[in-house]
Amino acid sequence: MDMDSHTHGDMTNTQPVNVSELVPVPHEVHHMHGVPILETELTPAERLFWEAYNTTSYFTIDTPHKTNLYIHLALIYLAYVVMYPLALAVKDTKMFFPALVVQSGVVLVSIANYSIFITTAPDLYPNNAYTKMTSGLAIMVLIHVASAFVYTAKKWLEGPSNTNHMPLPGKDIPLSPMDGYASPSNTLYDPEDHMQRLSDDSFDLESTPGTPHAMEFASAEPQRYNRLLSKIFSYRIVAELVSVFGVVCTFNYHFLNWGMLCYFLIYAPTGVAVLSCIGMNEHVFNLLAHFIKGGVFFSMGIVSLARYCGGWPKMGWAWNKSYISPMEKPTSFLYKIQPKKGMVTMEMLESSLILFYGCTNIFMEHLASPGGEWTAKDLQHVSIAFLYLGAGLCGVIAENKMADWRLEKFNTEFGADFEVDGYRPAHVTPGFSPNPFPAFTIFWTGLLMSQHQQASELSTQVHVQWGSLLTYGSLVRLATFALMMFYPQKSFNPTKPFTELITSFCLLCGGLVFMESTDPVITALEYRGMTPMFTLNVSVGVVALVMAWIMVVFSVRDRYRY
Incomplete structure (x- = not known):
């Protein structure tokens, strides 16, 4: 009408x-x-x-233990938004284990409060994933702490690992505890002063090379913490635990250090959906689609900002030039699998993930109506999956085609006879690959979805918001490529192109608004009379705080680099 x-x-x-x-x-x-x-x-x-719209949720019901829900939420966000990132910032120092113990204690107290609340509250969301994930979180926390204890004991009992120390002609330079990468000396253009990287474990990609082992606690004047560890690790049972579980716990330790953070990034939005009682029954597929896809872009924003702040420089992912020496290659599985003519670039990783997503998403768009006819809306969404499939494959092929270009780019700036301690590097990277397909995919995703008409004006406008943000972010990423190509920096240090700050903001904010554009959230906003500017205003403010906190965490990491 x-x-x-x-x-x-x-x-x-x-x-x-x-x-x-x-x-x-x-x-x-x-x-x-x-x-x-x-x-x-x-x-x-x-x-x-x-x-007939039902607004009942775990936040609105009357229950004698409602306070325990708020305690649970306050503690779990304190533990994984504030405490855990700071602990990771000092991961390879002696402060990490006590920080992890305190953080894990906060998590367990939070889980206990949730258990008290949920067992006395009505079952508003039967068989929900959040309660199951909370139980899984408790188990993972205990495994993580136990593995960290055994790993710390193993390093203590092994003593100083100076056997892996390979001094270079220049002085040793302290390292980044999060990236396992040594900054070059003050002479940025002298590759002889550039530090090599040696992992003491084949899967420990972040141990500190070129210096005495970061977990070494020996000192001229033992501190109280050292004496406590010495007393604990002197028990015979500790040595037996290390002997039996040392290898397994070492693997668990390195895997869970970052796995716990990734788990929380899934756990948090699941809690929002379950505790708010949105996305129930047939609406769960729409909610999952938006939460997963929006979460992917949000995570890309975190990675983009981390790269700007100096993350993963050894792989050249901090927009910096890097190399792997022949001595380093056998020390890490990641180093062994690098391509012959270079190193795995972030553009290759992004293209591969886009290709994988396109392959899987073709069949996911029809989950809401299995066995039914394919609708125009299904086909419209599947066509976007085709975009990811085709663009991802193009990106992977382009990366292979540009292998020679990246090698020549590095050799042009450092010379084909570039050596480190008399050895030619096994793998080199100029720090980027001018591959437009990841940005191309994001651009078209944003442009198409910003034109995607919805049932309500609010939903349409919110789709325009995140579609436009993704479009802007992809264009700014192309500007980053232009800066790197026309204004190259001959340095192994992480490069900080200012355009990446804007790209990170667009990806973070676009991903968050994407998640908010799901039908259950839009319906809840409409019922309460929220306008399209509500989602944008709140998202912009939240993302600004998230970016500030990520940069604070990396500043703490940099504090322990020297």
Whole structure:
């Protein structure tokens, strides 16, 4: 029907309607409003839908232990948003283990509070994933702490690992505890002063090379903490634990250090959905699609900002030139699998993930109606999967084609006879690859979805918001490539192109708004009368705080580099 709101109101108030024949629908016309939707002019079918809308959630029900829910949320976010990133910033120092113990204690207290709450609350979301993930989190925390204890004991009992120390002609330079990468000396253009990297474990990609082992606690004047560890590790049972479980715990330690952070990035939005009771029944597929896809872009924003702050420089992912020496190659599985003519670039990693996503997403778009006919909406979404499939494959092929270009780029700046301690590097990278396909994919995703008409005006505008943000971010990433190509820096230090700050913001904010654009969230916002600017304003503010905190964490990491 095409009529203005006055006609709509007249129809609602004057014409007799047989309610029993109505099918409740959320929208028959677009409603732009800033008040609860029940206070606006609605058609009979719309009013029937909205009056039946259920706002009950775990936050609104009356329960004797509601306080325990808020304690759980406060502690779990304190543990994984504040405490754990700071612990990772000092991961290869003697402060990490006590920090991990304290953080794990906070997590377990949080989980205990959730258990008290959920066992006394009505089962509003039967068989929900959040409760199961909370139980899994408790188990993983205990395994993580136990593995960290055995790993720390193993390093203590082994003593100073100076056997792996290979001094270079220059002085040793302290390292980044998060990246396992030594900054070059002050003479940025002298490759002889550039530090080599040696891992003491084949899978320990972040131990500190070129210096005495970072976990070495020996000192001229033992501190109280050292004496405590010495007393604990002197027990015979500790040595037996190291002997039996040393290898397994070492693997668990390195895997869970970052695995716990990744787990929380999935755990947090799951909690939002379950505790708010959104995305139930048939709506779960729409919610999952938006949360997963939006979460991917949000995670890309975190990675992009981490690269700007100096993350993963040994692999050249901090927009810096790097190399792997023949002595380093056997020390790490990651080093062994590097391609012959260079190193795995971030562009190759992004293209591979895009290709994988395109392959899997072709069949996921039909999950909401299995066995039914494919609708135009299904086909529209599948066509985007084709975009990811094709662009991802193009990106992978382009990376292989540009292998010679990257090698020549490095040799042009450092010379084909570049050597380290008399050895030619086994692998080199100029720090980037001008591969447009990852940015191309994000650009078209944003552009197509910003034109994606929805059932309500609010949903349409929110899609325009995150679609535009992704489009802007992809264009700025192309500007980064231009800067790196036309203004190259002959340095092994992490490069910090200012354009990446804007790219990170666009990806973070676009991903967050993407997650908010799911139908259950939009319906909840409409019921309460929220306008499109609500999602954008809140998301911009939250993302600014997230970016600031990530940069603070990397500043703490840099503090322990020297």
